[in-house]
Amino acid sequence: MMEAAIMEQASSIPHVLIFPLPVQGHVTSMLKLAELLSLAGDGGGIRVTFLNSDYNHKRLIQFSDVESRFRKYPGFQFKTIDDGLPMDQLTKGEKVLDLMGEMGLKTRPIFKDLLAQMDPPVTCVIGDGVLGFIRDVSVEVGIPIIRFRTIGASCFWINFWLPEIIQAGELPIQGEEDMDRMITKVPGMESFLRCRDLPGYCRLSADDPVLARIVRTTRESSSSPPSPLILNTFDDFDGPIQAQVRHLFPKTYAIGPLHEHLKSRLQATATTSSSSNSLWKEEAGCLTWLDTQPPGSVLYVNFGSITVMRREQVVEFWEGLTSSKNRFLWVIRPGLVSHEEELDGGDEIPEELVEGVEKENLKVLVGWAPQEAVLSHGAVGGFLTHSGWNSTLESIVAGVPMICWPFFADQQVNSRIVSEVLKLGLDMKDVCDRRVVERMVNELMVEKKEEFGRKAVEMARMAKESVKEGGSSYENLELLIEDIKLMSS
Ligand code: UDP
Numbered sequence: 255m256m257e258a259a260i261m262e263q264a265s266s267i268p269h270v271l272i273f274p275l276p277v278q279g280h281v282t283s284m285l286k287l288a289e290l291l292s293l294a295g296d297g298g299g300i301r302v303t304f305l306n307s308d309y310n311h312k313r314l315i316q317f318s319d320v321e322s323r324f325r326k327y328p329g330f331q332f333k334t335i336d337d338g339l340p341m342d343q344l345t346k347g348e349k350v351l352d353l354m355g356e357m358g359l360k361t362r363p364i365f366k367d368l369l370a371q372m373d374p375p376v377t378c379v380i381g382d383g384v385l386g387f388i389r390d391v392s393v394e395v396g397i398p399i400i401r402f403r404t405i406g407a408s409c410f411w412i413n414f415w416l417p418e419i420i421q422a423g424e425l426p427i428q429g430e431e432d433m434d435r436m437i438t439k440v441p442g443m444e445s446f447l448r449c450r451d452l453p454g455y456c457r458l459s460a461d462d463p464v465l466a467r468i469v470r471t472t473r474e475s476s477s478s479p480p481s482p483l484i485l486n487t488f489d490d491f492d493g494p495i496q497a498q499v500r501h502l503f504p505k506t507y508a509i510g511p512l513h514e515h516l517k518s519r520l521q522a523t524a525t526t527s528s529s530s531n532s533l534w535k536e537e538a539g540c541l542t543w544l545d546t547q548p549p550g551s552v553l554y555v556n557f558g559s560i561t562v563m564r565r566e567q568v569v570e571f572w573e574g575l576t577s578s579k580n581r582f583l584w585v586i587r588p589g590l591v592s593h594e595e596e597l598d599g600g601d602e603i604p605e606e607l608v609e610g611v612e613k614e615n616l617k618v619l620v621g622w623a624p625q626e627a628v629l630s631h632g633a634v635g636g637f638l639t640h641s642g643w644n645s646t647l648e649s650i651v652a653g654v655p656m657i658c659w660p661f662f663a664d665q666q667v668n669s670r671i672v673s674e675v676l677k678l679g680l681d682m683k684d685v686c687d688r689r690v691v692e693r694m695v696n697e698l699m700v701e702k703k704e705e706f707g708r709k710a711v712e713m714a715r716m717a718k719e720s721v722k723e724g725g726s727s728y729e730n731l732e733l734l735i736e737d738i739k740l741m742s743s
Contacts (some may be wrong), residue, residue, distance in 0.1 A: 550635035574691020
C-alpha cells in the first residue's frame with residue numbers, strides 16, 4: 255500500500271528535459287535555467303535532464319565545474335546526443351548554420367527515440383527555439399513543449415514580423431545607401447529601428463533559406479494555442495516590447511538575467527557556487543592583472559564565442575585601442591581571426607595579438623576569460639563587445655557601459671537598444687576604422703564616462719531587483735515552475 259503511494263508520488267514528479275543548440279551562449283543560459291529548476295525541485299519537486307551534444311559535453315566536463323556543481327541535485331542528470339557534425343566542428347563561427355541544418359536531419363530521429371525511452375518519462379520539454387525539430391518531435395510524441403529563446407524580446411519580435419516586413423517591400427535592403435531607412439512594420443519599434451539594426455540575416459536576399467527557416471521557427475510557435483515561451487530578459491530592459499509579445503504569446507515568461515537570477519537564489523539558500531559553464535579553458539590570470547589597475551580604468555574587449563574577424567579588422571581595433579591611450583584587456587579566442595584571411599596575406603597581425611602581451615597599461619590574453627568575473631571586477635570601466643545577448647546581460651548586471659560592434663544575428667538589434675533606446679553605450683556597427691575606435695573609446699572611457707556610468711549603474715540596480723523576491727523575473731519563474739507542475743500532473 256505504502257509502496258504504491260510512494261510510486262504514485264514519484265511518477266507525478268515533473269521531469270523536464272532541457273535541450274539547447276550546442277553553442278556556448280545557448281548552453282550557458284539553458285544550464286542556468288536547469289540549475290534554477292533543480293534548486294526549485296529541492297526536496298523532490300522537479301527532475302531535470304540536460305541534453306547536450308557529445309562534442310560540447312566533453313568540453314564542458316573538461317573545462318568547467320558542472321559535474322561537481324550539479325552533483326548536489328539528486329534529480330538532475332546529463333544526457334548526450336550526436337549533433338551530426340564532425341568533431342572539429344565549432345572552431346569556426348560560420349559552422350553554426352551548418353550545425354542547425356545537420357541537427358534537423360541527423361539528431362532529430364535520435365532525439366525522438368531518446369524521448370520515447372526516457373525513464374521516468376519526460377513530462378515537459380524545454381527546447382531551444384532555434385531548433386524547430388525539438389518542438390515538432392515533442393508534439394509528435396505528445397509531450398508538452400516550452401520554447402526557450404536565448405535572444406531578447408526585441409529580436410524575437412522582429413523575427414515574428416519578418417513576413418510583413420518583406421511583404422511591405424521594406425526588405426530586401428537596397429545596398430549601403432538604404433541602410434538608414436526606417437522600418438515601420440514592427441509594432442513598438444517604429445521610432446528607432448533602421449534597416450541597419452535588423453538582425454544580421456536580414457541582409458540576405460528575401461528568399462534565402464536561412465531567412466525562411468527563421469521565419470518558420472518563429473511563426474510556428476504562434477500556432478494555436480501558441481507554445482509557452484521563456485525569454486532571458488527582464489521588464490525594465492524591454493518591458494514595452496514584452497507587452498507586445500504577450501498579446502500573441504500570452505504564456506511568455508521573462509525570467510532573466512538568468513546568471514544573476516541563479517546567483518541570487520543560490521545566495522538565498524546560503525549556497526556558494528562558482529558558475530562556470532565554459533567550453534574553453536578559462537584563464538583566470540587576467541583577474542590578477544586587473545587587480546593592479548585603477549578602479550574603472552580598463553576597457554574589456556571580447557567578441558564572444560562565434561565572431562570571426564578579418565585580419566585587417568583586428569589591426570584596425572589594435573591601432574585604435576593603442577592610440578586612444580586607454581588601458582585595455584583584449585581577449586583573443588582561438589579562431590577569432592578568420593583562417594582563410596590568414597592564408598591570403600594582407601595586413602600583418604601585430605605579434606602582441608598572436609602571442610599575447612602583458613604591460614602596465616594593457617593586456618592581450620590569447621584564450622578564454624572568466625567573463626562574468628572580469629566584468630564585475632572594479633577595474634573594468636567599459637566593454638567593447640560584439641553585443642551577444644549573454645554578454646549584453648552580463649555587462650548590464652555588472653553596471654558596465656558598452657561600445658557595441660555587432661557581428662551577426664540578434665547582435666545588430668541588441669546594439670541599437672543598448673545605444674539608442676537605453677543610452678548605455680555607443681554603437682559602432684558596420685564601421686571598422688582605427689580613428690572611430692579611438693574616438694569612441696575616449697568618449698566612453700573619458701568624455702562621457704560619468705553620464706554612461708550613471709545610466710549603467712541604474713540599469714544594473716533594476717536588473718538585480720528583478721530577480722529578487724517580488725521582482726518581475728522572480729515572479730515569472732515562480733509562475734513557470736507552477737505551470738511545469740501543472741503540465742506534469
Ligand atoms: N565568454 C566567456 N569568456 C570569454 C568569452 C565569452 O566566458 O572569453 C562567455 C560570455 O560570458 C557569455 C558567452 O561566453 O556568457 C557568450 O555568449 P554571447 O551570447 O554573449 O555571445 P556568442 O558567443 O553566442 O556570440
